[in-house]
Amino acid sequence: MTDDDVLAILEKRLGRRHARQRLGIERDHEAQVFGQGINFFHIENLTLGHMAIRAVLMATGLYWRGLRNAAKVELKRNVIGVPRLPEAFDGFTILQLTDLHVDMSEAAMARVIELVKDLNYDLCILTGDYRGKTWGPYEASLAGMAKVCAALKGPVYGVLGNHDTILMVPGLEQMGVRMLLNEAEIVEREGKRIHLAGVDDAHFYRMDNIEKAADAIPHEEFSILVTHTPEIYRQAAHADFDVLLSGHTHGGQICLPGGIPITLSAVLPRGLGSGAWRHHEMIGYTAVGAGSSVVPVRFNCPPEITLHRLTRTDAGRAGQ
Secondary structure, eight states: OOHHHHHHHHHHHHOHHHHHHHHHHHHHHTTOOBSSSSSSBOGGGOHHHHHHHHHHHHHTTOHHHHHHHHTOOEEEEEEEEETTOOGGGTTOEEEEEOOOOTTTOHHHHHHHHHHHTTOOOSEEEEOSOOSSSSSSOOHHHHHHHHHHHHTOOSOEEEOOOTTOOGGGHHHHHHTTEEEOSSEEEEEEETTEEEEEEEOOOOSSSOOOOHHHHHTTSOTTSOEEEEOSOGGGHHHHHHTTOSEEEEOOSGGGSBEETTTEESOOSSSSOGGGSSEEEEETTEEEEEOOOSSOSSSSOOBSOOOEEEEEEEEEOSSOEEEO
């Protein structure tokens, strides 16, 4: 299938304006190191930076240890307690996979598949960055995603990340992933419902539109926003979302002892860089991701897939 064939599918799926705007912005800014996006410097687009980091790690003898660390994906469990959750959804579970970068680490993806194949959950969300690079061919990423998706069950929803091209959308949807591109879906259980909204990449391509995604969601009903980056937490909280689930930061990926990130490659408070957090009445979770970016290593920041359990509570809380 050519890019023109994919574009025709996207125009039918998203409308001509959104499809061509997103693809045009990609072509204008792909591999751009300075400017564009929320932050100014994008090390993921700097090939020389990748080589320098790898060289330093090899020179210090740390590279192979980091490579082994990156393959040790863990299952983390997170409880999200919210007061206005419908009783029918008390105990509802959401599996989150994020920042897979499937073509960067075969061992990590094998571990992800091993973890998910016997896991029970009600719904799965994929919060972006399926590709290793931020430009160029994407067929290897789709092939890797096909292996992961084959191990998933139940409804699967996804959003795009800053590494992903919109040309991947038809392929992902053929795998059974319902991509949410500034769209929302209703999830029903025992005659009750909640809303799951997802936005296009907000970090680099800036194609997110929370207003469009939330437009059909009644103010009084429970809603979750799925976004690649947590950097839009303020907008989401003021748009009345109860929960925000995201990734993007990798928790720093290369951290100091104690899990202190050297950098998050994101513009947000450090407290929102990984794990559970709250902003006003909205509860959030930033997963550190299962894959690796730039260099396939991790230090003091184990990769994760995350199983969230929604609970109904009087006070509202978030934790592990």
